[in-house]
Amino acid sequence: MNEAATPSQRLFRVLVTVxxxxxxxxxxxxxxxxxxxxxxxxxxxxxxxxxxxLGLHNYARALEPLYLEAxxxxxxxxxxxxxxxxxxxxxxxxxxxxxxxxxxxxxxxxLPFLTNFLIRVYAWxxxxxxxxxxxxxxxxxxxxxxxxxxxxxxxLWATVYTFxxxxxxxxxxxVERLDWQLLEAAYDLGARPFRAFLHAVxxxxxPGLFAGSVLVFIPAMGTFVVADLLGAGRVVLIGNxxxxxFGVTRDWAFGAALSVFLMGFVLLSLYLxxxxxxxxxxxxxx
Numbered sequence: 001m002n003e004a005a006t007p008s009q010r011l012f013r014v015l016v017t018v019x020x021x022x023x024x025x026x027x028x029x030x031x032x033x034x035x036x037x038x039x040x041x042x043x044x045x046x047x048x049x050x051x052x053x054l055g056l057h058n059y060a061r062a063l064e065p066l067y068l069e070a071x072x073x074x075x076x077x078x079x080x081x082x083x084x085x086x087x088x089x090x091x092x093x094x095x096x097x098x099x100x101x102x103x104x105x106x107x108x109x110x111l112p113f114l115t116n117f118l119i120r121v122y123a124w125x126x127x128x129x130x131x132x133x134x135x136x137x138x139x140x141x142x143x144x145x146x147x148x149x150x151x152x153x154x155x156l157w158a159t160v161y162t163f164x165x166x167x168x169x170x171x172x173x174x175v176e177r178l179d180w181q182l183l184e185a186a187y188d189l190g191a192r193p194f195r196a197f198l199h200a201v202x203x204x205x206x207p208g209l210f211a212g213s214v215l216v217f218i219p220a221m222g223t224f225v226v227a228d229l230l231g232a233g234r235v236v237l238i239g240n241x242x243x244x245x246f247g248v249t250r251d252w253a254f255g256a257a258l259s260v261f262l263m264g265f266v267l268l269s270l271y272l273x274x275x276x277x278x279x280x281x282x283x284x285x286x
């Protein structure tokens with residue numbers, strides 16, 4: 001028999017297995033986040049450099065109406081993109097999971113990722129402009145032309161198109177692990193189809209729904225390329241303001257404050273959502 005591992009051996013095993021991933025997180029997630037947090041308390045110098053005095057002045061500026069409006073518009077894009085992705089992606093995940101050629105359908109779902117993200121956004125610009133293919137199709141039926149671009153709707157639709165696969169894949173993984181005997185049991189107990197789905201199928205897909213919602217909501221709130229191209233200055237999101245602070249005005253301190261503000265809101269939202277879902281799960285168990 002092998003002797004029990006000594007503390008030093010256990011520490012070595014932990015460092016070998018967890019160490020590389022932990023080091024990656026520290027160097028490329030924790031350390032940069034701490035730098036951004038520190039920069040948010042500094043002050044922009046006359047040439048764009050960061051320096052004293054330290055203070056909360058950048059956060060006070062972030063609460064001005066102009067920036068709050070951009071933040072609320074970003075929140076609106078994030079919420080609507082998540083809801084529309086759920087509306088489109090949830091049944092699509094079931095369809096793919098139950099289809100005999102699911103591998104082909106998954107490939108088609110991921111096929112757009114073989115093309116550069118910027119090219120795909122430009123493609124929507126070509127489709128939605130006044131002389132684009134969408135208006136040309138509608139004019140064939142005596143409709144339009146409509147001002148699809150630039151608009152909030154164009155930004156929202158392109159955002160949903162961009163992040164829809166990130167919602168479908170986690171839900172698909174949950175559907176693949178469904179216990180269909182629970183659905184049969186619900187039918188045996190006299191439940192109608194909708195009620196049986198609501199109590200026997202939907203709860204089993206909660207992990208996929210949560211993961212998909214997170215993967216859509218977070219990048220949708222922080223995106224700026226889609227709003228730049230399809231909003232054409234009419235739709236300004238918090239991501240656009242952050243990009244301008246770092247790339248145009250060189251006010252890195254204020255850009256860092258906006259970034260921390262956005263990260264804090266997203267983390268708080270995820271915490272509250274997970275807390276509500278956890279309490280709901282406990283209630284169902286009781």
